[in-house]
Amino acid sequence: MSGARKAEIGDKMVKRYPLYLRVLREMAAQGETYASGAVVAKALELDPIVVRKDLSKTGVRGKPRVGFPMTEIIASIERYLGWNAATEAVLAGAGRLGSALLGYPGFQHQGFKIVAAFDANPKKRGKIAGIPVYPSAQIAEIVRTLNVSLGILTVPADQAQAVADAMMAGGIRGIWNFTPVQLSVPADVIVKREDLAASLAVLSHRLRHGEHPK
Amino acid sequence: MSGARKAEIGDKMVKRYPLYLRVLREMAAQGETYASGAVVAKALELDPIVVRKDLSKTGVRGKPRVGFPMTEIIASIERYLGWNAATEAVLAGAGRLGSALLGYPGFQHQGFKIVAAFDANPKKRGKIAGIPVYPSAQIAEIVRTLNVSLGILTVPADQAQAVADAMMAGGIRGIWNFTPVQLSVPADVIVKREDLAASLAVLSHRLRHGEHPK
DNA sequence: TAGATTGTTAATCGATTAACAATC
DNA sequence: TAGATTGTTAATCGATTAACAATC
Numbered sequence: 001m002s003g004a005r006k007a008e009i010g011d012k013m014v015k016r017y018p019l020y021l022r023v024l025r026e027m028a029a030q031g032e033t034y035a036s037g038a039v040v041a042k043a044l045e046l047d048p049i050v051v052r053k054d055l056s057k058t059g060v061r062g063k064p065r066v067g068f069p070m071t072e073i074i075a076s077i078e079r080y081l082g083w084n085a086a087t088e089a090v091l092a093g094a095g096r097l098g099s100a101l102l103g104y105p106g107f108q109h110q111g112f113k114i115v116a117a118f119d120a121n122p123k124k125r126g127k128i129a130g131i132p133v134y135p136s137a138q139i140a141e142i143v144r145t146l147n148v149s150l151g152i153l154t155v156p157a158d159q160a161q162a163v164a165d166a167m168m169a170g171g172i173r174g175i176w177n178f179t180p181v182q183l184s185v186p187a188d189v190i191v192k193r194e195d196l197a198a199s200l201a202v203l204s205h206r207l208r209h210g211e212h213p214k
Numbered sequence: 215m216s217g218a219r220k221a222e223i224g225d226k227m228v229k230r231y232p233l234y235l236r237v238l239r240e241m242a243a244q245g246e247t248y249a250s251g252a253v254v255a256k257a258l259e260l261d262p263i264v265v266r267k268d269l270s271k272t273g274v275r276g277k278p279r280v281g282f283p284m285t286e287i288i289a290s291i292e293r294y295l296g297w298n299a300a301t302e303a304v305l306a307g308a309g310r311l312g313s314a315l316l317g318y319p320g321f322q323h324q325g326f327k328i329v330a331a332f333d334a335n336p337k338k339r340g341k342i343a344g345i346p347v348y349p350s351a352q353i354a355e356i357v358r359t360l361n362v363s364l365g366i367l368t369v370p371a372d373q374a375q376a377v378a379d380a381m382m383a384g385g386i387r388g389i390w391n392f393t394p395v396q397l398s399v400p401a402d403v404i405v406k407r408e409d410l411a412a413s414l415a416v417l418s419h420r421l422r423h424g425e426h427p428k
Numbered sequence: 429t430a431g432a433t434t435g436t437t438a439a440t441c442g443a444t445t446a447a448c449a450a451t452c
Numbered sequence: 453t454a455g456a457t458t459g460t461t462a463a464t465c466g467a468t469t470a471a472c473a474a475t476c
Contacts, residue, residue: 015412064451064457096314174421192417198229203406207388278433
């Protein structure tokens, strides 16, 4: 997060930052001005060494016996995650799951804002949770006009590839894929799959084969 | 998956099995009787070595030049994931996200069945997607009666711990937690967090800091 | 047979954990 | 000062990748 070239930060680490942010913001709201790695680790049931290392990666210097200065550490993580300025996204597929995401209040604290939605069904036109819903035929055009680079895919499986193609035609560079479809995209487009089946498999595996080793 | 004691299978590997299953089932539906790791790897854009290793972990022997016998390999993975007999679950919080999960058709192919739902709001009583919705006050009682060991948590954050406690009082041993709350549970209860903020962080990190290294 | 694919062992890589000096 | 906590280097661990013999 400082200027200089630093070691790549892995996915595992990136995933922990939102957790830290939640705890840190809560502590800040309670008037704390410093946060020690030990306290954060306890709140999240993580190993203190992991937390200390992650926090030190931000470039913010902590004081022994005291911890990290709250304002700085929060700002640094927010900046790193890009949560200081909201990333705009569009969503295609305003079905049950899509509507749930459109109405999810948490995104506003996560530097994330859905600015438009699309659905093939004319009955879905209008606004859902204050977000305008357009015909799917206009995806490429509207994405381009709004200059959005992130798309959320919550359409039925058989439309997934076609809708993804339309998004990319409009300039989308990252797709948050909630469908079970293996999307075919060019190398410079990033797809993040939200795989409920995989999560479920991990949970049920732990449930039946005993707790995970560590 | 064979009887003998074998090396622990890590989360990463467990997460890939549902992917394999999807591809294998599709191939089987098209009449294929053997599946080679190479073909599966290509379909999922995975390294063939990973696939070969994962598939060999099932205990099913493949034939060089041909691949793994379709029926056996599918049955073995299904058995390992516990998808041969449906795991029953209850869901608490029939809001937008909860309703989306109640109506999600994919679960039936994933050895998973939601048999009851709960909501604090009396207006939600009745049935959603064919699943009965009961008052939250009856969670412990009904969970115990149905003898279900897995609970899905899609309630508002401020009710998460109380509802989880009620589930556990009824005998729930695994919780699929869709809330951002850090649940406090005894060591023998397994919590799997579905963390949208973390996924989003990974996606936006890759989008802004360049593609992931590998 | 020739060659693609499996099965397995070894090498590499990255992340986690341990250890400990520095510091407030 | 004493002691908790940071910062950093080393050790361990697990997963991925590479290499290659076995086999149909």
